[in-house]
Amino acid sequence: MPKKEKVSRRKFIKHGSVSTVAVAISQVTPSLGQTTGTLPSNYDRALIFAKLGDTLIPSSPGDPGYKTLEPYNITAEIMKGVASISDQDMALFNSESADHFGGKTFVELSEAQRAEYLNMIVDEVNISDSRVLGRLKSVYSLVRLRVFIVFYQNYPQHTIMRDAEGVPILPPDDEHQITNPNQPGLVTGWDIAGWRGPMTWEEEEERREMSKKLKWKQY
Amino acid sequence: MQNQSQSGPYDLIIVGAGTAGSIIAARLAEHGVRARDGEPLKIVMLEAGPYLKGKLNPGYGVPSRRSRFTNVSHNESGRWVWPWPEAAKMVGGCTMHWGNNGYLPYEMDYIHWMDESGVDWSQDKFKDSVQEIVDEYDIGDVPEEMWSPGNRLFKKTVESMGHNPRYVPTGRKNCIYCGLCGRGNFCRYDSKPNVLGYVWRAEQAGVELIPEVEVEKVIIDRRGEKGIARGVVLRQQDGTVRELRADKVLVSCGAYGTPILLGRSGYGPREQLGDKTLVHNPNVGNNLEIQPGNDVWAEYDFDVKRERGAGNYGHYFWPEFPADGNNVVGIRDTIMSFPTYPQVAAVRGLAPRFGQAHKDYMRTAVRRVGGIRSSILTPLVKGSINIITGATSYPYSDPRNVKRLHWSAEIMREIHRKMGAKKIEQHDPPSYGGGHPTGTCRAGSDPKESVVNPHFESHDVENLLICDGSVIPRACLSHKCIPVSTISAFAGRRILADHYTRG
Numbered sequence: 001m002p003k004k005e006k007v008s009r010r011k012f013i014k015h016g017s018v019s020t021v022a023v024a025i026s027q028v029t030p031s032l033g034q035t036t037g038t039l040p041s042n043y044d045r046a047l048i049f050a051k052l053g054d055t056l057i058p059s060s061p062g063d064p065g066y067k068t069l070e071p072y073n074i075t076a077e078i079m080k081g082v083a084s085i086s087d088q089d090m091a092l093f094n095s096e097s098a099d100h101f102g103g104k105t106f107v108e109l110s111e112a113q114r115a116e117y118l119n120m121i122v123d124e125v126n127i128s129d130s131r132v133l134g135r136l137k138s139v140y141s142l143v144r145l146r147v148f149i150v151f152y153q154n155y156p157q158h159t160i161m162r163d164a165e166g167v168p169i170l171p172p173d174d175e176h177q178i179t180n181p182n183q184p185g186l187v188t189g190w191d192i193a194g195w196r197g198p199m200t201w202e203e204e205e206e207r208r209e210m211s212k213k214l215k216w217k218q219y
Numbered sequence: 220m221q222n223q224s225q226s227g228p229y230d231l232i233i234v235g236a237g238t239a240g241s242i243i244a245a246r247l248a249e250h251g252v253r254a255r256d257g258e259p260l261k262i263v264m265l266e267a268g269p270y271l272k273g274k275l276n277p278g279y280g281v282p283s284r285r286s287r288f289t290n291v292s293h294n295e296s297g298r299w300v301w302p303w304p305e306a307a308k309m310v311g312g313c314t315m316h317w318g319n320n321g322y323l324p325y326e327m328d329y330i331h332w333m334d335e336s337g338v339d340w341s342q343d344k345f346k347d348s349v350q351e352i353v354d355e356y357d358i359g360d361v362p363e364e365m366w367s368p369g370n371r372l373f374k375k376t377v378e379s380m381g382h383n384p385r386y387v388p389t390g391r392k393n394c395i396y397c398g399l400c401g402r403g404n405f406c407r408y409d410s411k412p413n414v415l416g417y418v419w420r421a422e423q424a425g426v427e428l429i430p431e432v433e434v435e436k437v438i439i440d441r442r443g444e445k446g447i448a449r450g451v452v453l454r455q456q457d458g459t460v461r462e463l464r465a466d467k468v469l470v471s472c473g474a475y476g477t478p479i480l481l482g483r484s485g486y487g488p489r490e491q492l493g494d495k496t497l498v499h500n501p502n503v504g505n506n507l508e509i510q511p512g513n514d515v516w517a518e519y520d521f522d523v524k525r526e527r528g529a530g531n532y533g534h535y536f537w538p539e540f541p542a543d544g545n546n547v548v549g550i551r552d553t554i555m556s557f558p559t560y561p562q563v564a565a566v567r568g569l570a571p572r573f574g575q576a577h578k579d580y581m582r583t584a585v586r587r588v589g590g591i592r593s594s595i596l597t598p599l600v601k602g603s604i605n606i607i608t609g610a611t612s613y614p615y616s617d618p619r620n621v622k623r624l625h626w627s628a629e630i631m632r633e634i635h636r637k638m639g640a641k642k643i644e645q646h647d648p649p650s651y652g653g654g655h656p657t658g659t660c661r662a663g664s665d666p667k668e669s670v671v672n673p674h675f676e677s678h679d680v681e682n683l684l685i686c687d688g689s690v691i692p693r694a695c696l697s698h699k700c701i702p703v704s705t706i707s708a709f710a711g712r713r714i715l716a717d718h719y720t721r722g
Contacts, residue, residue, distance in 0.1 A: 056573040065578065115574050122572060144573060145566055152561035152581065153292065160289055167286055177282065177407075179289040193561035193581050196527065198290040199397055204408075207395035207528070208278055218359040219323070219388060 039091050044107070048094050049082075049143065050075045051107045055114040056147045064187040066147065072156040072186075081146045085139055092132065093139045100126055152189035154197075157181045176201040229261045229465035230719075232451055233426075234434045234480065236266035237312020238700065239687040239707040240471035241414035241421065246711030248424035251719030260719060263427040263463065265453060268309035270430035275416055278393030280408045288407035290399040292560055306403055310430055312473070313700060314413035316403045320532045320553075321358035321388040322697035323349055324705060327544040331597065335692040336663030338673040340709070348708035352701060356390035356412035361531035365396055369523030369555030369589050369638075370533045376637045377536055387532035387551060398529030398557050414704075431456050437468050437484040439497050439680055446486065446498040448683040467682045467718065469675075471707075474656035474688035475604055475611070478504040481660065482606025486680060491607055498679045502670045506661050507602040508694040511615055511653035512594035513624050514554065515631035517640035518569045522586040529557045538630055546619065547597045547696060548627045550634075554590035564588045568644045591634055593627035594653065595620060596696045604659055615653075655699035660689035674717055675710045686710040 050067075053075060059065035066074065094106045097117045101109055106117060120126055121140050127133045150158075160179050161169040168179045180197040182190050190197060199207070230253055233240045244264050251260045273281030280288075307316040329342040352358070377384045390412035400411050409415075422428055432453045439446040450464035470477050481487055485497030487504060535551035564570065564584035571577040600620055602613030614620070625647060635643045663669025666678035671690055677683040688703045695702045 057578060058575055063578075118573060148565035148577075149562045152565040154561075160291065168289060170286075177286045179286075179291065181291065189561055189565075189581075192578065193564070193585050194526075194583065195558070195561045195585055198399070199395075199528075203527075204395060207397070208393075211278070211393060211395050214362040214364060216357070216359055216362065216391070218357055219321075219353050 039087055040095065043087065043091050043094070045087060045090055046075055046079065047107050048090050049078055051109075051114060052143050053078060053147050053151075055111065055118060056144055057151055058111065065192075066151060068187065069151070069155060074150065074155055077150055077155055078143070078146055081150070082142055085142055089135050089139050093136055096127070096132065096136060152193060154182055154188045154190040154195075157183055157186065157188055157190075176204075228450075229263050229463065231260060231262045231467050231469060232463055232465040233262065233264040233469045233471060234437070234451060235312070235471035235473070235476065235687065236264050236270075236310045236418060236428060236430070237471060237473060237687070238314050238414055238703050239710070240264055240266075240469070241311070241417040242704060242707040243469065243471070243686060243711040243714065244421040244426050245417040245424070246708070247715055247719055248421045248426045251715050252721050254719060254721060257721045259425060261427075262421075262425070263429060263465075264421065265432050265434055265451070265463075266310050266428070266430045267433050268307075268430065270310040270428065274419060275392075275409050277409045278395060280406075284405070284409065285407045288405035290397060290404055290407050292404075292562070307405070310418055310428070311413045311415050313703075315405050315411075317411070317700045318403070318532070318553075319356075319390045319400060319411045319700075320698060321353075321356060321390045321701055322695075323353070323358070323388065324695060324697045324702050327597075328693075328695045328697055328702065331544060331693040331695075332691070336661055336669050337665060338662050338692060339664075340662075340673065340706075345705055345709055348705045348712065351708045352704045355416060356701075356704070357392050358388050358390045358412075358701075360386050361389055361391070365529075365531055366533075367524050367529060367531075367556050368521070369519075370531065370552055372523065372638050373552035373555055373591070373634065374534050376634055377534070380634070380637065382536045382538065384534040384536045387535050387553070389532050396528045398525070398527070432461075434472075434480060435460070435483060437470065437480065437486070437680075437683065438462070438464075439484055439486060439683075441497050442681070444498070445679050445681065446683075447681040448677075467684060469684040469686065469714075471685070471687045474507070474659050474691075475609065477685060477687055477689045478604055478606045478659045479609050486677075486683075487606045491605065500666075500670055500679050502661065502668065504604045504606040504659055505601075506658035506692075507604055507611065507613060507656055508598060508600075508658045509602070509613055509653040510594045510596055510655045510694055510698070511598065511613075511620050511624065512592060513628060514590040514592045515628055515635065516554070516567050516569060516588060516590035516644050517635040517638075518580075518584070518642040519587045519589070519639065520641050521639075522583075523555055523589045524558050524586045526586060527558075531556050538627070544696070545597050546595060546599055546623060548593050548623055549596045549696070550591060550593045550627060550630060552589075553592055559585045559588050561585055568646055569642045591631040593624070593631060595623050596698070597694055601658070611656075613653075655688075655694060657688050657691040657694050657699070660685050661692045662690040663692060674713050676717075684714060686714075 053066040057066040059067040097106045101113055121136045160181050163169055170177060178201055182197045233244050248262055271283045273283040326342055329340055332338050332340050374384050392410050394410040395408060400406050432455050435452045435454055437451050438449040440449055448468045452462050454460050472480050481503050485495050488501045489496045489499045533552035533556045535549050537547050537549055540547055571580050600614055600617045604611045632643050660670040662671045662673055671677055671685045675684050675686045686707055
């Protein structure tokens with residue numbers, strides 16, 4: 001077997017080579033921000049993001065987190081903002097764990113192992129190839145940023161329905177135009193952070209009373 | 220050009236119903252007359268953004284604005300949030316979203332303006348204009364009851380370090396202290412001072428206001444090396460193009476918008492406009508000053524912010540003040556005053572990496588995580604804006620900026636340490652894209668060094684007036700919105716006296 005054919009798919013991804021093997025076996029259609037190259041047949045981009053999200057913001061009984069919002073398509077929302085991460089880099093991120101966790105890819109790891117793997121990347125331990133490490137750190141940083149921002153911006157209750165003119169659509173009986181997208185019944189990032197969002201009419205009235213008692217000293 | 224029609228003539232077309240345009244419109248409409256016959260002025264004010272009407276009702280708000288301004292977070296504030304620098308393209312302009320800190324121009328600001336370009340804008344001449352803005356915006360001190368724990372601690376700590384912290388004056392009207400105004404949000408309660416009061420007065424005095432029209436260019440006829448303004452070409456939302464004619468045109472589109480509009484009109488540096496140059500002036504788009512700054516955030520074991528709402532802009536001090544007033548850094552505890560948005564707390568450098576530790580941190584971070592901010596108020600570095608592309612060029616990494624920001628970051632860390640912070644951001648903060656642009660059509664006595672004279676008249680184009688942040692010759696210790704407002708009040712008086720007074 002010629003030397004180049006001994007390159008495993010994982011090794012190939014790891015070194016990011018596109019010049020030889022890719023030409024021979026790739027069926028991948030390059031997309032914006034991605035380099036061409038082959039991908040493992042079990043490559044599942046969405047699953048890697050989902051596992052990363054679950055590791056970044058864990059869920060447990062009575063303490064909802066990222067995974068709790070999967071029925072609301074949070075992973076699809078996350079993926080909208082990280083198109084710049086190539087499939088090659090995501091595949092590398094998934095496969096590189098195999099060297100350190102008995103051949104298991106990232107998505108096959110337990111929750112504790114996934115956390116250990118992320119710490120390994122951040123602490124720059126046990127990964128000697130600086131190019132590989134750089135790519136892993138880049139994936140980690142970008143996904144972390146995106147997950148935290150989306151989650152703590154109160155996904156999926158992060159926007160207010162608006163009409164064509166941009167005016168929020170409110171229930172007909174909401175005469176005070178209170179526009180708080182956060183609703184009871186689903187634990188979101190705002191709930192975890194104790195962020196209550198815009199005031200209710202009752203709170204506004206209380207504060208108007210308080211405000212009247214304050215002394216304003218104009219210059 | 221399709222569907223072209225012609226309207227007018229007007230005595231004055233004001234392009235831009237933001238801070239400057241609105242203040243000047245009210246002054247001229249209420250007090251001005253046509254100099255030649257004493258007749259009331261016929262003024263039209265044009266605005267690219269929408270006009271959310273309703274007489275001001277501070278503390279409550281009115282349906283047109285209350286329904287649209289949601290007080291959620293910056294990216295869900297409504298459809299009129301543009302990326303910087305056009306944060307609020309609507310009638311009212313920057314006063315709809317500004318942080319309502321009400322720093323009045325300092326004596327050194329007037330000295331800098333006069334020294335920089337020879338304008339005669341002395342503090343004494345501005346007295347009435349400043350008082351007008353203080354009254355209009357109700358600028359004063361927020362009562363101590365509304366300070367956050369972090370504000371109190373900051374003041375005490377900074378005093379113990381031998382500095383002299385002063386309270387940041389703010390403009391507020393019947394504020395209910397919801398705490399959501401400091402991040403560029405529109406105020407649904409009409410408590411954040413804005414120029415809509417001026418707009419209302421201008422309309423009452425007969426100004427015609429046309430919103431949602433884009434002015435494509437100022438019509439300039441060439442006269443030798445100079446020009447004369449005749450009106451404007453505007454495009455309505457339906458694509459209809461109209462021409463409005465007027466005796467004079469006042470451009471008030473802001474420090475970025477004004478040079479771009481002048482460029483589209485053929486007025487600016489020949490090097491950029493090429494064969495489209497009608498009138499050459501190299502200063503259009505140049506002499507840009509902004510105020511680069513940085514934040515240092517810290518986590519505390521105790522609450523530094525209020526659980527709900529917030530009150531004020533905190534305190535500020537200048538760690539040192541050179542005799543010439545240049546390169547002055549202002550340090551303030553503004554981000555100790557407002558609750559920290561969850562998504563901001565989540566990604567600060569001091570947050571745990573991820574997992575349960577991060578989640579536990581997040582449960583109280585909005586109250587326990589706060590920052591101190593510094594800005595180079597009077598930088599020595601200038602940039603420019605390309606009047607064709609709109610791209611700004613500012614040398615953030617100039618050593619004079621970088622050195623200053625590193626120095627201020629150390630001071631901010633020291634304050635956090637003395638305040639008892641548990642964890643302080645240690646990275647060298649990068650300068651952020653500083654705000655408060657000025658100077659891009661600056662006023663001055665020398666036509667070679669400026670665009671308008673101290674009376675806001677173009678050096679090169681007859682009947683063209685300019686007033687907004689672009690005419691300010693130097694960045695201000697007093698930040699931006701109040702200087703623009705007071706200069707506009709001053710400009711209104713000058714333009715009135717120069718052009719719209721009988722006899």
